[in-house]
Amino acid sequence: MPAVSNVLVVGAGTAGSALAILLARAGVTVELAEIKPEITTLGSGITLQGNALRVLRDLGVWERVSAAGFAFDSLGLRAPDGTLLAEIPDARTGGPDLPATLGMNRPELAAVLADAVRDAGATTMYGTTVDAVAETGRVRLSDGTERVYDLVVGADGIRSKVRGLLGIDVAPEPNGMGIWRIHTRRPKEVERTDLTYGGPCFIGGYCPTGPDTMYAYLVERARPREAVGDKVAHMRALAEGYGGVWAEISAGITDPDRINYTWFEWLLVDRPWNRGRVVLIGDAAHACPPTLAQGAAQCLEDAAVLAELLLAADRLDQELFDAFMDRRHARVKAVVEASLQLARWQLEHARDADVPGLMGRIAAMVTERP
Secondary structure, three states, X not given: OOXXXXXXXXXXXXXXXXXXXXXXXXOOEEEEEEOOOOOOOOOOEEEEEHHHHHHHHHXXXXXXXXXXXXXXXXXXXXXXXXXXXXEEEOOOOOOOOOOOEEEEEHHHHHHHHHHHHHHHOOEEEEOOOEEEEOOOOEEXXXXXXXXXXXXXXXXXXXXXXXXXXXXXXXXXXXXXXXXXXXXXXXXXXOOOEEEEEEOOXXXXXXXXXXXXXXXXXXXXXXXXXXXXXXXXXXXXXXXXXXXXXXXXXXXXXXXXXXXXXXXXXXXXXXXXXXXXXXXXOHHHOEEOOOOOOOHHHHHHHHHHHHHHHHHHOOOOOHHHHHHHHHHHHHHHHHHHHHHHHHHHHHHOOOOXXXXXXXHHHHHHHHHOOO
């Protein structure tokens, strides 16, 4: 019998939805509180590495994800003028029977996971969050009702309300970089992620997300959010510094509402991630710059490991949470630190940086199941 019979998961993002699916499918009563009133239809793309795809396959959604996304097995490096410098086979971190990488539209992934949550038998409460939570599992929801759960899971993102309610004084920190993203039409030549280091930005890159779609991104030194100004003009000006397909990408940068500008931020909560019967997972516990494209993968791994432990145990105690930390904290810390190191090398214009070595070590680590 599982260690829990009823669970509240706060946040219906990647981590929260994955955990809800795994627990509900095994017969646990799961309620999923999502502050948004519905699944958003807006958003950019997401890059999913093989170890993320491995968890999505375990969730039973791989076929839908594969059909909706765009898979590829190599990485291209280009000069600012568009010249291809190298084509590098990408590590299949999810195993030989899965692609190395898959690009996908974020809202489509959210919709796939929402359908799987429903099919597993979990209940999603849209427009709902928690206003109070106790370590005993007692919560007060935003509609005023009070309930007691065997387990409360804070999967409510980098600015987690649950984290604050628990008194965990950790907040996201900027690392000095800002990223411009746009989801747009895919030129037929774009069949994988290509990266350019140099030019007017630290990184210029793109990733296919479907038969006709892709997202493009430009990473520069962070600027005050209130000083962004004309988003279309600024992003197009940056894009003009790059050749190849960037001319076609730039021509499609016309609608400011389709441009997303954010800072790179990071956080890492020290172990343990629980306070009594309340535990943090996903971006609520750890987040990193997307320099390794491991953010979603680490969130999915959190959910998979926690579900495995809960379903295998017959009681919920600190020993279970300690086992969760033993399998997650060092791995997540390595990913966060490596992601920050890659960004730091670029900010400092380091000439002796061992980028391939660092990326290879992380790829080898995440190829092993957590």
